[in-house]
Amino acid sequence: MRTLPLFAAVALVFAPAAFARTQDFAVGPQYDSTHVYVAPQDVEAFVTSFVATFGGQSTKQVVATVTPTPSSTTSQLVQTPVGIVSVFGFRTPVPYPFGQERTGYLVSHVDDAVRAANASGAATLVAPFDDPIGRDAVVAWPGGVNMQLYWHTKTPDYKPLEHVPDNRIYLPAQSADAFVKAWVTFAHGKVESDERAAPASEIGGTGVYRRIRIASGYGKATLFVTDGHVNWPYGTELTGYEVGDLDATLGRARQAGAKVVVDAHDEGGRRSAMVQFPGGYVAEIHAAAK
Known part of the structure; x- marks a missing residue:
C-alpha cells in the first residue's frame, strides 16, 4: 500500500482546522439580523412599534417559503440605525428546527462558511439550501446556540450602523x-x-x-x-x-x-x-x- 509522507499526512489531518483559521467569511454587522417570529396578526404592530422606538424603516412585506421544506410565511427586513431584525409571521406550522435560530449572519460564501464552522466546532443543523433570494444554512454551536448563515444572489449594500448590537x-x-x-x-x-x-x-x-x-x-x-x-x-x-x-x-x-x-x-x-x-x-x- 502506498503511504503518504509524514508532512502530507499531517496536512490532511489538520486541513479543516487550518481552513477555519485562514478564512474569514464575515461581511459586516450591518448585514446581521435577529430573527423575530411573531404571529401573523401581530407583525404589523411589532414592526410599527420597533421602528417608532429605534428609527429606520421596513422593507415591503412578502409571502415566501424560506425553509427547505414546504411552509409559508410573511417576511420583511426592518432596518434601524442600531440593528436589523428579520420578521417572520408563519401562516403554516414552522418546520423544525426553524424558530430556534437566533440570528442570521451574512457570509461571503455559505458552503465554505459551513465547512469552516464545522471545523471550528459547530454542527450543521440545516444543510445549505436555496431560498428565493440566495442560499442559507443553520449551524449549532456548543451550548445549543443556533445561528443562520446566509448569502444573497444580489449583493446587498447597507450603510454602517450607528451602534452595533x-x-x-x-x-x-x-x-x-x-x-x-x-x-x-x-x-x-x-x-x-x-x-x-x-x-x-x-x-x-x-x-x-x-x-x-x-x-x-x-x-x-x-x-x-x-x-x-x-x-x-x-x-x-x-x-x-x-x-x-x-x-x-x-x-x-x-x-x-x-x-x-x-x-x-x-x-x-x-x-x-x-x-x-x-x-x-x-x-x-x-x-x-x-
Whole structure:
C-alpha cells in the first residue's frame, strides 16, 4: 500500500482546522439580523412599534417559503440605525428546527462558511439550501446556540450602523469555554473581557455569574454563564441594542405600545433595561454609563 509522507499526512489531518483559521467569511454587522417570529396578526404592530422606538424603516412585506421544506410565511427586513431584525409571521406550522435560530449572519460564501464552522466546532443543523433570494444554512454551536448563515444572489449594500448590537447568549458553565473557542476561531473574534464574578443583580439574580464579551466581524456578543436560575425576562432576549439616550428610547417604546419589563439599571459599565414589544419579542436596550 502506498503511504503518504509524514508532512502530507499531517496536512490532511489538520486541513479543516487550518481552513477555519485562514478564512474569514464575515461581511459586516450591518448585514446581521435577529430573527423575530411573531404571529401573523401581530407583525404589523411589532414592526410599527420597533421602528417608532429605534428609527429606520421596513422593507415591503412578502409571502415566501424560506425553509427547505414546504411552509409559508410573511417576511420583511426592518432596518434601524442600531440593528436589523428579520420578521417572520408563519401562516403554516414552522418546520423544525426553524424558530430556534437566533440570528442570521451574512457570509461571503455559505458552503465554505459551513465547512469552516464545522471545523471550528459547530454542527450543521440545516444543510445549505436555496431560498428565493440566495442560499442559507443553520449551524449549532456548543451550548445549543443556533445561528443562520446566509448569502444573497444580489449583493446587498447597507450603510454602517450607528451602534452595533450585542448577541446576548446564555450558556451553562460546562459549555461556555467550548463555545468561546469555537466562535472565536470561526469568527476571527477577540475576547474583550471575561468577568468571572460579575454581580448577578445585573441580570435580575443574586450572587455572581460569568460575563464574557466578544467582538468580531459579525459584531458583538455578550455571554452570560449561569446556573440557569434566571428570572424572566432574562434569557428570553436575543439581542441587546445600544442607543445614545436610554431614557428617551424607553419613552418612545412606551408611546409605541411596548412594555418596559425591567427598568433601567447598571450592567457592567452600562445602563440597561428590558422591553417587550407587541407580539412578545423581548429586547435589551442599553447606553454607556455616564
